[in-house]
Amino acid sequence: MQPSIFNKVVPLAGRDDIFLMNTFTDAQLVVSRDVVDLLDRVGTTPNLAGTLDDTERSALRDLIEHGFIVKDRATEQKALNRFFHDVREDTSELRLTLLTTLQCNFACDYCFQGDHGDYNLRAEKMSMATAHRLCEWLEMKLDELGSSQFSLTFFGGEPLLNQPVMFETAERLWRATQDRGVEMRTNVITNGLLLTPEVVDRLEPFGLDGFKITLDGDPQTHDRMRPLRGGQGTFDRIIENVRRVAHRCNITVGGNFDEDTVDSYPALLDFLAAQDFADSLVQVSFKPIVREKPTTLPPGVIPLTAVGGDNKPLGGTCMSSAGSGAGSACDSCNLLDTKMSYLREETKKRGFATMDGVHMGPCDIHRRHAYTVGPDGSLYACPGFTGQPTAATGHINGELEEHHRRAAADFDSLAAWKSCGDCAFIPVCAGGCSVAAHSELGTMHKPSCHKESMESALVSFAEEAATQM
Numbered sequence: 411m412q413p414s415i416f417n418k419v420v421p422l423a424g425r426d427d428i429f430l431m432n433t434f435t436d437a438q439l440v441v442s443r444d445v446v447d448l449l450d451r452v453g454t455t456p457n458l459a460g461t462l463d464d465t466e467r468s469a470l471r472d473l474i475e476h477g478f479i480v481k482d483r484a485t486e487q488k489a490l491n492r493f494f495h496d497v498r499e500d501t502s503e504l505r506l507t508l509l510t511t512l513q514c515n516f517a518c519d520y521c522f523q524g525d526h527g528d529y530n531l532r533a534e535k536m537s538m539a540t541a542h543r544l545c546e547w548l549e550m551k552l553d554e555l556g557s558s559q560f561s562l563t564f565f566g567g568e569p570l571l572n573q574p575v576m577f578e579t580a581e582r583l584w585r586a587t588q589d590r591g592v593e594m595r596t597n598v599i600t601n602g603l604l605l606t607p608e609v610v611d612r613l614e615p616f617g618l619d620g621f622k623i624t625l626d627g628d629p630q631t632h633d634r635m636r637p638l639r640g641g642q643g644t645f646d647r648i649i650e651n652v653r654r655v656a657h658r659c660n661i662t663v664g665g666n667f668d669e670d671t672v673d674s675y676p677a678l679l680d681f682l683a684a685q686d687f688a689d690s691l692v693q694v695s696f697k698p699i700v701r702e703k704p705t706t707l708p709p710g711v712i713p714l715t716a717v718g719g720d721n722k723p724l725g726g727t728c729m730s731s732a733g734s735g736a737g738s739a740c741d742s743c744n745l746l747d748t749k750m751s752y753l754r755e756e757t758k759k760r761g762f763a764t765m766d767g768v769h770m771g772p773c774d775i776h777r778r779h780a781y782t783v784g785p786d787g788s789l790y791a792c793p794g795f796t797g798q799p800t801a802a803t804g805h806i807n808g809e810l811e812e813h814h815r816r817a818a819a820d821f822d823s824l825a826a827w828k829s830c831g832d833c834a835f836i837p838v839c840a841g842g843c844s845v846a847a848h849s850e851l852g853t854m855h856k857p858s859c860h861k862e863s864m865e866s867a868l869v870s871f872a873e874e875a876a877t878q879m
Contacts, residue, residue: 412453414480415832419446420872429872433768434490434837435477440876445469452479493837494825498778503559504551505780507793508544508579510564510572511535512785516601516644518626518636520666520699533567534785540806541575544783545582547806552590555779560587560594562617565782565793570604577612584616595619601636602648610655620660620692623648627665627674628681635671649685656687665696672698672749676756683760694762696753751866758870767867772840775824791821794845826857835864 416434428446430439439445448466451458452473462470473479480486512533514521536544552560562583564576580596587594594617598609602623610618625648626635633643652661663682667675675696682688750767757764774780775792782790788802795801803818804810826841833839841847842858850858 411458411474411479412482413449414478414486415483416486416834416837417449417478418834418868420869422873422876425876427876429876430478431868431872432477433834434486434493437476437478438875439472439476439478441469445473449473449478490836494772494776494827494840497772497776500777501555501557501779503561503779504548504555504557505561505563505774505777506548507563507565507774507780507782508569509536509566509782509784509793509796510569510575512567512797513571514566514568514601515571515603515638516568516636517639520635520668535572536575536785536787538575538578540785540787541579542582543787544806545579545586548583549586551779552586552592557779558592560592562594562596564596564598564600566599568601568604569598570600570609573604573609573612580613580616587617593617597622601644602651603644605648605651605655607654607658610658614658618659620662621655622662622664623652624664624666625678625682627667627671628677631671631674632678635666653685653687656690660692661687661690662692663694666699667696667749667753668699672753675753679756679760679762682762688761691762693764694757695764696750696757698749748863750860750863751870754867755870766871768835768864768871769838770835770864771838771842773843775821775844776840791818792845794843820854824854826855830857830859833861835861839864 414432414434416432418431418433420429420431422429422440426443427440428443430441430446430449431437444466448462448469452470455461459467459470470479480489513535514533560583562580564580569576576598584594584596586592596613596617597619598613599622602621605621605623624636625645626632629643629645632645636644638644655661665675665678679694682691682694754764754767773792782793782796783806784790784796784802787806788796788799789804789806790796790801791803800813801817802814803821804814824844826844826847827836827839828841830836830839830841841856842860844854844858847856847858848854
């Protein structure tokens, strides 16, 4: 026997107790220092069981039961491999992120989408014919997999710029899932400018779960970062739109910060906390903008390089949520450790739920049956890689060309976590965001590591968990 490599030990402030967590089993215990000492003796003390009293033997059984003690490293490694295999092959839930369009009505200074130059003149928009073909493909997948749950997320660009496709797709897939006894949830990631009660009316009958909107700082900062083409601000209109619908559906708030804007976020949090819809915000979380020095893009643009290695920026998913997995754990990829920890604590101080900073993955890119579909019907493994043919893994019409096979094989082989050694965060991180790794490191097969931030988050997580035990 020996201690699991996934154990984390956190002394609790002002207490003699210790918080123990195993990130593989997600077991969490508050124990005395004697139990931690016992755990340390496992694997180093010959005939340990023969030296223990009844209380220690009981503690040892509890530690084994919760995964804090394992047979050996080889057995634990096999269990980890099996875990990632099971995540990848899981068919219990079919997930779809649908980009209704790559067009956008904003001109965010950090994004190459929106009303920059002639982008919207050439950006794709899904046709109704493609939407019908998509529904046929999804119905086939539902029958093939026998999933009990279906998650539909509308994304973009700005998905509300193509409402006919949204409404038609949601309604048809709702009928398909109801006929098969499948539970369906519908979410929308939007900039919020076109969010109206009428949109809620149309989607509410079809499993509407909620909307995620983006606010980039306090009103003045947001209006500078996320204006319309003519420079007009958008903050006040978004807030009014949220106020009109928040009592009817879940609202999640996200935001994108950089060194110049991060200090405006406490003021945003104060503003949100004072609103009459504050209790309707189910989560508030922020992530940093990735800024590099691109050679072919305007200053401030996020340069995400295509998987195919042709040095072209990824031109699909809204860069305010690139790599988000449509609202999953990857919303906090590209962590700026200190600032992320700071904003997480500030968010909690105002009483808002936020990501705990510990349970960060595995995200949808590691799930075979989590699909992203572009406006032309191309299939992608992750929203953060949409918009480039070399990253497409197939098409809803069934075509499978050589570049599809290469991309699919590349994503199938993703296992950056295997380079993470004995890091205890592997089960809840999976090596970090693949989009971030590709942008920052030039390959999605290396870890995008932000262990420092996770260590900081764990301390806060431990204190909160301990108060509930």
